[in-house]
Each structure stands twice: as C-alpha cells, then as structure tokens.
Amino acid sequence: MKTWQKGLFAAGVFGLAIGAFIAIQATATPPLQKDKSGSQAPLVVTQQLQAQPHRFELQLWAEVKPKEKTTLxxxxxxxxxxxxxxxxxxxxxxxxxxxxxLDDSDYQVALLSAQAAVASAESVLSQEQAQARVAEQELRHLSRDQITALALRQPQLLSAEAALKSAKASLQKAKRDLERxxxxxxxxxxxxxxxxxxxxxxxxxxxxxxxxxxEQAELYVPVASFDLAYLPTERAGIPAQLRTEQVSREAKVVRDLGLVDSQTRMSHLVVQLDDPYAVRSQQPVIRFGQYVEVRLAGRVEEKLYTIPQDALSDGKVWLLQPDMTMARQQVDVVRQSGKFAYVKSGLTDGQQLILTVPNFPQPGMVVRTAPSDSELVKTE
CATH class of the missing domain: 2.40.50.100 (RNA polymerase II/Efflux pump adaptor protein, barrel-sandwich hybrid domain)
Structure with missing residues (x-):
C-alpha cells in the first residue's frame, strides 16, 4: 500500500474513533450524586407520609359451635x-x-276413655244442678235459718263439679300423651x-x-387484654367476619363473658352466626367444629400514619431531609399488625420516610432517591 493511502486510512480510523466517543458521551448517564467526600451516595426508596383515619381490626381464631344442643x-x-x-x-x-x-293405639284408647269420663261427669253435674234447683224450690216456705246446705244439695253439687274438673284434667293428659x-x-x-x-x-x-x-352458631373468641383496648367500649353488636380458606360469612358479637381465664389470662367474646348450614338462605356453609379466622371491627383513630414494619427499628424510623441527608426520628407506635405499623405521633404530613435503609446508616448521611422504578432496576 502506498504511503498516501496509509495516511488516508489512518485519518479515517481516527475520525471514526472521535465520532464514536462523541456519541457515547451524548448518551451516557449523568454523573451520580456524591456526598461531601466525593464517593457515590447510596440509593434509597422513600414514601411520602400522610395521616389518615384508620379503623383497627383484630384477627383472631375460634371454633364454630352450636348455640343449642339437645338429647331427644x-x-x-x-x-x-x-x-x-x-x-x-x-x-x-x-x-x-x-x-x-311411637305406637299410639293405647293412647287413643286412653283418650276415648277420658272423653267418656268427662261426658259422664258433665251428666252427673247436670243432674245435681237440677236436683239443687228442685230442693231450693221446695224449701222456699222455710226461713233461711231452717235451710241447711245439705238440704240444698250443695255438698253433692261441689262433689260433682270436682269430679268434672278431674275428668277434664285426665282428658288433657290423655291428649298430651297422645301428642307425645x-x-x-x-x-x-x-x-x-x-x-x-x-x-x-x-x-x-x-x-x-x-x-x-x-339456626345459630356461636364462637367463643379469646381476646388478649392488650387487644381489648382497640375495640369499642360497648362490645355487643361489633361486626365480625368469619373466614376459612373457601368462604366468608358476616356475624356479630352478642356479648362479653365478663371473665378473664385464670390460666390463659384471656377474655372471651361470644360471636353469633345465623343459619351456619344455610338451611334458610343461600349463604355458604360453615360447619360445626371448624376453626375459623374471626376479624373484629375495632374503634376508629382519626389520625394515624401507616408505615411498613420493616421501616421501624427500636421505635425509630429514618427520614429524608430536604438537603438529601438522613435523620433518625423517634415515633409513637400504637399498634403493629401484619406487615404494617400504625404511628400516632412523631411524624408530620409531607415528610419522606426512607423505606430501604443503606448499610451502616448514619445521621447526616447523604443519599439519593430513584426517580422511577425503572432506574432503580437498572442501577441494581
């Protein structure tokens, strides 16, 4: 290859290299934020805090039992x-x-006999009443002091009335025995x-x-003393939801047993479920003996911050300051349930809660936030 051709080829290669460098620089990610020492700041995910009303809910377990049991x-x-x-x-x-x-033939006979006895007693009473009226007519010419109760047949009349009452009682018993x-x-x-x-x-x-x-099932739901504080003072009527893996049914608390178990130190609420076997409705069936989850609707707190439990450590959280530094904050947690903690004080609306705390966090540490989930994934 001639000398001028070699120079032209080298110039072309050099030009391509410069063009590629310019293109890479144009599409490169902007430099990451660094702390005061010049090292790359850790990446964190934050959540903006906003207090909201919250209804507490207790998740408990109990066995479904019949309200009534009968041995026939x-x-x-x-x-x-x-x-x-x-x-x-x-x-x-x-x-x-x-x-x-049961075979009722003997009781049918007893009923007929009792009916006959009543008819006979009524006849005797009618006779005695007639004879008493005749005696009274015959003795009208005598003074009252001369007329005795026996002469007026009053003892016989009372005896006939008593016999009729006894016969009617026997008739009622015969009817009841037949019905039974x-x-x-x-x-x-x-x-x-x-x-x-x-x-x-x-x-x-x-x-x-x-x-x-x-017709009705009952559940004796054990409740720890510290959970009772999250329920309304009036327990009767508290809505309850019964859940199994397959079904969900609505129920309600009907009473508080008013006792604390001497061994478990638990109180018990009685939850009532209507028509558990769906005899008179189209509800799903919940069987006796099933162990079900009972969710009780608790009292409402007007202003609470709901945060992930993972963001809480020793009663403190990390907050992102306006200057992109971290600060530790003590909070008042009123309840922890499931994956969440509920904070009553120590936070204010609009603050940024740090959800992913970097390794070895320190107050004043400079951090950066991810503008979007896509950047977070790309950075990781």
Whole structure:
C-alpha cells in the first residue's frame, strides 16, 4: 500500500474513533450524586407520609359451635313404628319435623276413655244442678235459718263439679300423651347421632339421638387484654367476619363473658352466626367444629400514619431531609399488625420516610432517591 493511502486510512480510523466517543458521551448517564467526600451516595426508596383515619381490626381464631344442643328423649313409652328418613347421623332437618312416631293405639284408647269420663261427669253435674234447683224450690216456705246446705244439695253439687274438673284434667293428659307419641324437631337441626331403630320399645327418658341447632352458631373468641383496648367500649353488636380458606360469612358479637381465664389470662367474646348450614338462605356453609379466622371491627383513630414494619427499628424510623441527608426520628407506635405499623405521633404530613435503609446508616448521611422504578432496576 502506498504511503498516501496509509495516511488516508489512518485519518479515517481516527475520525471514526472521535465520532464514536462523541456519541457515547451524548448518551451516557449523568454523573451520580456524591456526598461531601466525593464517593457515590447510596440509593434509597422513600414514601411520602400522610395521616389518615384508620379503623383497627383484630384477627383472631375460634371454633364454630352450636348455640343449642339437645338429647331427644320421649315423655311416654311405646314401640317405634316410624322414623323420618333424615333422622340419621349427618341429616339436616327443619323445625317441626316428626322424627319418631311411637305406637299410639293405647293412647287413643286412653283418650276415648277420658272423653267418656268427662261426658259422664258433665251428666252427673247436670243432674245435681237440677236436683239443687228442685230442693231450693221446695224449701222456699222455710226461713233461711231452717235451710241447711245439705238440704240444698250443695255438698253433692261441689262433689260433682270436682269430679268434672278431674275428668277434664285426665282428658288433657290423655291428649298430651297422645301428642307425645310424635317426637318432633324443636328447631332446625343437624342430627349428630341416632340411638334407636324401628320396632324398638322405648321408655320415658330413653336417649333417642342428639341434635345440634343450625339456626345459630356461636364462637367463643379469646381476646388478649392488650387487644381489648382497640375495640369499642360497648362490645355487643361489633361486626365480625368469619373466614376459612373457601368462604366468608358476616356475624356479630352478642356479648362479653365478663371473665378473664385464670390460666390463659384471656377474655372471651361470644360471636353469633345465623343459619351456619344455610338451611334458610343461600349463604355458604360453615360447619360445626371448624376453626375459623374471626376479624373484629375495632374503634376508629382519626389520625394515624401507616408505615411498613420493616421501616421501624427500636421505635425509630429514618427520614429524608430536604438537603438529601438522613435523620433518625423517634415515633409513637400504637399498634403493629401484619406487615404494617400504625404511628400516632412523631411524624408530620409531607415528610419522606426512607423505606430501604443503606448499610451502616448514619445521621447526616447523604443519599439519593430513584426517580422511577425503572432506574432503580437498572442501577441494581
């Protein structure tokens, strides 16, 4: 290659190098902020603080239990002649359903006999009343001092009236005994177990089966003494939400047991859930024995700062000052729940809370903030 060609080639390469350098400089990231010593300042993420009203919520756990439990027992004896198909373990029955029918033939006879006794007593009473009226007519010519109660047949009349009352009482008992051969469900219920079968002779007091009411369920919710401060003074009526992995139901607190457990030192609130088995509604079912999360709506605090718990250390937080330096601030935390802490005092609106604290932080340390999430990702 000739000398002039070599010079031209070298000049071209040098020109390309200068152009590339200029292009790189034009697209390069501006120099990062540095502290007073000239080193690169750490990058932090901040959150602007703003106080807002906050309703406290307690997250507790409790077991679902029936409000009412009943062991069915007959009030009369007899042979079982019929059983409701749903009167089996796990069956759900409605109030008034005839679960067990006892043989009532003897009680039908007793009812007829009682009715006959009443009719006879009424007849005797009518006769005595008539005879008393006749005696009174016959003795009208005598003075009152000469007329005795026996002559007016008053003892016989009182005896006949008493006999009628006794006969009517026997009739009422015969009717009740006949009705008691039909054993019905006292409420909407879940059948826990059944202890009898068709043809079995049962006597008064025999355990026929056990029922749990599905009209209402109750949960005895343990609450620590320090959590009670976040609930309204009037406990009854506090809204509650019951949650499992699959369902959520609305409930309410109905009473405070008013006792502190001597072993656990916990108080207990009673939460009531209506129609847990959805017999009379389209709500999802919550079963007895389930251990569910209970969320209680607490009192409202008008002005609280909600900050991540990670930003809190030993009751203090780091704040970003207007001159891009860090400052440590003591705060008054009223509650910590989940991933958040709730601060009542020590902060003011508009301050910048540092969420990502650099290694070995010091008051007065110069930091820089990321203008956007994209820059933060690129820097990392």
């Amino acid at each position: 027992t007959p009030e009369v004896s007899g042979r079982v002649i019929a059983l409701d198909p749903d009167f089996i373990a796990g069956g759900v029955i409605t109030k008034g359903t005839v679960l067990v029918q 051969t039909r054993i019905t469900a006292p409420y909407d219920a879940l059948v826990v177990n059944r202890n009898i079968g068709l043809g079995q002779v049962v006597s008064t007091g025999t355990a026929l089966g056990e029922l749990y009411s599905v």
